[in-house]
Amino acid sequence: MKGIVFAGCSFTYGHGLEYYSSNNEYIDKPEIQIVSIQDDVLFKTREELRFSNLVSKHFNTFNVVRRYTAGNDQDSFLFLEHLFDKNHEHPHITNRRYDYDDIEYIIFQTSYPDRCFIKLEDQHFRLNDFQKNGGKELDDFVDKLKDFGINSFNEYYDKLRLQLINDIKTKFQFYESKGLKCLFWNITPNFNNLINDDEYLKNRLITFDYNGKNYSCWIEMFEDENSNLEIIGDNEFFGKITPYDRHPSKKAHQIIGQSIIKKIEENEKID
Numbered sequence: 001m002k003g004i005v006f007a008g009c010s011f012t013y014g015h016g017l018e019y020y021s022s023n024n025e026y027i028d029k030p031e032i033q034i035v036s037i038q039d040d041v042l043f044k045t046r047e048e049l050r051f052s053n054l055v056s057k058h059f060n061t062f063n064v065v066r067r068y069t070a071g072n073d074q075d076s077f078l079f080l081e082h083l084f085d086k087n088h089e090h091p092h093i094t095n096r097r098y099d100y101d102d103i104e105y106i107i108f109q110t111s112y113p114d115r116c117f118i119k120l121e122d123q124h125f126r127l128n129d130f131q132k133n134g135g136k137e138l139d140d141f142v143d144k145l146k147d148f149g150i151n152s153f154n155e156y157y158d159k160l161r162l163q164l165i166n167d168i169k170t171k172f173q174f175y176e177s178k179g180l181k182c183l184f185w186n187i188t189p190n191f192n193n194l195i196n197d198d199e200y201l202k203n204r205l206i207t208f209d210y211n212g213k214n215y216s217c218w219i220e221m222f223e224d225e226n227s228n229l230e231i232i233g234d235n236e237f238f239g240k241i242t243p244y245d246r247h248p249s250k251k252a253h254q255i256i257g258q259s260i261i262k263k264i265e266e267n268e269k270i271d
Helices: 040-049 051-058 073-083 136-146 153-177 189-196 218-225 250-270
Strands: 003-007 063-065 103-109 117-120 123-126 181-185 208-210 213-215
Touching: 003 051, 003 073, 040 051, 051 063, 051 250, 073 103, 073 153, 103 153, 117 153, 123 136, 136 153, 153 181, 153 189, 181 250, 208 218, 208 250, 213 218, 218 250
Parallel strands: 003 063, 003 103, 103 181
Antiparallel strands: 117 123, 208 213
């Protein structure tokens, strides 16, 4: 199999997996942002444990992940665009560029819609930018949207969700026209109804099998099981003092990785 690209936010980046390193002096220091510490041992631990590595090892190929953490769906689209851009250097995103023929799969991970911009006429608005200092900003945000004919928060959120889902579908269709295969997994139930209503997307959705149940998104699985799927709850590994980190744990990355492997193998049988 050719290479596999993994596009997503800090979940895909493997934020927090550094805590599973032998260099664990930061576990009981929640004020320290471990991801910003320049330590080769920490970096190697993250790269080894994140699900992208588990999947690529299984298929005996290489994986490509964005070089920095955090972001939103729109950042992930930009990452993919830059990855295949032969005309410009983007060292902050990727250390090399690829031909479409180098890559077999794109595995896309949705993030939280609040982080993304909605385009209204020639302006862009993002809910997160109005949530910095408390509740009043949400009212200011809705008032601003009324200038563009959006009269409620729910109306805005529906438009944003639809915009993001349509963008995923459009991007997938473009990359599939170049010979790549596209699959995705979903963090939030905010997209569930839109995915279920779209046969194209439903066929490309990676679901999670865990403890005899099947989940269509990460939050549903976490809230149902609520065990050691987040780093902060991984007492089995860390003991009583766990890092204050809400990202997927080592165990969660294994579950996500196995779910992706299963979906790719199913997809290959169909092809």
